[in-house]
Amino acid sequence: MLTSINPATGDTIATYEALTDAGIEQRLARAHAAFAQWRVSDYQTRTALLGRIADAFEADKHALAEIATREMGKTLKSAIAEVEKCATAFRHYAQHGPAMLEDRRFDTASGTATARWLPMGPVLAVMPWNFPYWQVIRFVAPTIMAGNVGLLKHASNVQGVAAAIEATILKAGAPAGLFQNLAIPSAKVAGIIADDRVVAVTLTGSEGAGMAVAAAAGKALKKVVLELGGSDPFIVMPSADIAKAAATAVTARIQNTGQSCICAKRMIVHAEVYDAFMETFIAGMKAVKAGDPMDAATDMGPLSSAEQRQTVVAQLRELTGAGARLLFGGEALPGKGAYMSAGVLVDVPLDDPVANEELFGPVAMVFKVADMDEAIATANAVPFGLGSSVWTNDAAEKERFARDIDAGMTAINQMLASAPAAPFGGVKRSGHGRELGPYGLHEFMNLKAVME
Structure with missing residues (x-):
């Protein structure tokens, strides 16, 4: 049984029966059959479907957004923006996907070789709750364009979103089996990865989940893409527009109540x-207003669950016990719901184990550094390497930061955000592989050489 609980009230929204083994088998068989047809579809058929799905997401954006707000607590305005962003991803691959899949010819000693991108088969996606639409669609849109089919194992607390995604894609005219939601507990994932009909797996989630999925995929000799945690640095240098940097830092820290892998955390x-x-x-x-996520005046809603709030509070207790100072905030707010106040933490000891963890809540760690070398060393001092943001108007500093920060992404004089056209992913314990852009499209395709 999978349960969805409204974190703003603590009330149960719905419960969902988990698929039986027979139900899983039915969906795997359907995915296998759907791939046999979709793999030979032409690009015009694929792009037309992507356009219709984009239209369907935009037409139902308010209803879809309300589901996400109720299930995981993000503000309604941010949930609507998330659904709109999903539509842009479908349209991006509809417009640019065919060019990304063009053949390339090379001369060889005996003639020519043509490199062709070919689909591989059903791909399993294991996705988290924090961006319950966007995380899924940045996998689904390139999957459809590639000629593959998708299977979704979504987080147990956002099963309403998972069902809504499947229903919206079907409503847009997708063939049966092209995309299916699997309402299953995590214990069932390894068995699905091992099934010969599933060719690869992508996961966005925690380090622990990533290690478990990577181990299962490795045992089955299957490709895996992992987007794991992040503890993104937000570096501010003297040449920057300080007022703009500070204002942006607030948004970058409290977006999604601090529950984003690419939130600026340090x-x-x-x-x-x-x-x-x-x-x-x-x-x-201090001005950040926590409250009802359905209220347009609210800056941030509750954390996704009472358990998530307890985790963050415990991390702060450990850090302050080790010598860090909580200037204000970072407290569980009274009353119903998993609300927490925004806060700022200074004097954080870099050698404390929790300083090397991801702080998935609306509290910022702030470090004072003497120069660029110390800024880079502090940025790289954690085991994560997902995103980063650098604020400087010095050309040499921009180049140095872009080169030397250990991260998959660096934004200069702006808040880091994902975009359909740009590759997304990290290094070190933030995972490997890339989503989005042409690289995300190619991850689960067979680059086949045809010799003539």
Whole structure:
């Protein structure tokens, strides 16, 4: 049984029966049959379907967004924006997908070789609750364009979203079996990965989940893409627009109530501008309004669950016990719901184990550094390497940060955000492989050489 609980109230929304083994088998057989047909579909058929799905998401964006807000607590306005972003991804691959799949010819000693991108088969996606639509669609859109078919194992607390995605794609005219939701517990994932009909797996989630899925995929000799945790640095140098950087840092930290892999979690600020940055940043964080996520005036809703809030509170307790100072906030708010106040943490000891963990809540860690070398060293001091944001107007500093920060992505003078056209992914314990852009489309395709 899978249960969806509204984190704003603590009330149960719905319960869902988990698929039986017979139900799983039925869906795997359907995916296998659907792939046999979809793999030979032409690009026009695929792009037309992507366009219709985009239209369907836009037409139902308010209803779809309300499901996400009720199930995991993000503000309704941000949930609507998330659904709209999904439509842009479908349209991006509809417009640019065929060009990404064009053949390339090479001369060889005996003639020519043509490199062709060919579909592989059913791909399993294991997805989290924090961006319950976007995380799935950034897998689904390239999957459809590639000629593959998709199977979704979504987080247990957002089964309403999972069902809505499947229903919306079917309503747009997708063939039966092209995309299917699997309402299953995590214990069933390894068995599905092992099934010969499933060719690869992609996961967005925790390190533990990533290790489990990677182990299962490795045992079955199957390709895996992993997008795991992040503890993204947000570096501010003296040449930056400090007021803009500080204001953006607030948004970058509290977006999705701090529950984003690419949230700016560690503010690393040059000593020359530290005081000016902190004055604006602290004022902004103190002004953050936590409340009803359905209210347009709310800045951030509750955390996704009472358990998630307990995890963050425990991390803060460990850090302050080790010498860090919580300037304000970071407290569980009274009343119903998993609400928490935004906060700022300073004097964080880099050698404390929790300083090397992902803080998945609306509390920022702030570090003062003396120069660029120390900023880079502090940025790279954690085991994660997903995203990063750098604020400087010095050309040499921009180049140095882009080269030397250990991360899959670096945004310069802007908040890091994913986009359909740009590759998304990390290094170190943040995972491997890429989503989005042409690289995400190619991850689960057979690059076949045809010799003539």
